[in-house]
Amino acid sequence: MMRFARLSTYAKGLWMGCVIGGGVLAMPSAGWVKEITFVARDVQDQQAVWLPREIVIRRSVDFTEPLIFRFANPTARTHVFEAPGLFASAEEGGVQSARSVRVTIAPEETEQIVIDRNQIASDASGAEGEVVTYRFYCPLHRSDDDMGGTITVGQ
Secondary structure (H helix, E strand, O other): OHHHHHHHHHHHHHHHHHHHHHHHHHHHHHOOOEEEEEEEEEEOOOEEEEEOOEEEEEHHHHOOOOEEEEEEEOOOOOEEEEEEEEEEEEEEOOEEEEEEEEEEEOOOEEEEEEEOHHHHHHHHHHOOOOOEEEEEEOOOOOOOOOOOEEEEEEO
16 A cells, blocks of 8 residues: 555656646747836825836846836826837837837736837947936826836846
8 A cells, every 4th residue: 555655646746747847848939038017006196106116127138038018007097107218019010110118008907018129239239338227107197306217228
């Protein structure tokens, strides 16, 4: 009886190893992505912020896979995520194009975009290897003294 229990445990372990191993082998075909999630938060005086307030992207690590920004709006108001100078990659009619990042997110909804890594890379090349910083904010609900958040792209 003891031998059967050991064989059963061994078989379960072997089966789990095959399942996990098969899943790992299937992952590269599905592709890896780098996803960053921003969440809208209402603050005092009818203002709002996007959290996290600061993002650091490393070209040497984070540019090896597609870069996706996901926006969640758990509030009761519509919010906008705007990042001047940053571009999203979009496919329109079978043609790949880049458009400025300005996303409107309805209450209790989520949206996502794919960031144009080529544009960020060319901005970084123009800065001769230095860091490039993009600002982001909600233009509908920010105050005059709110600087918004930053996305910093470095080596």
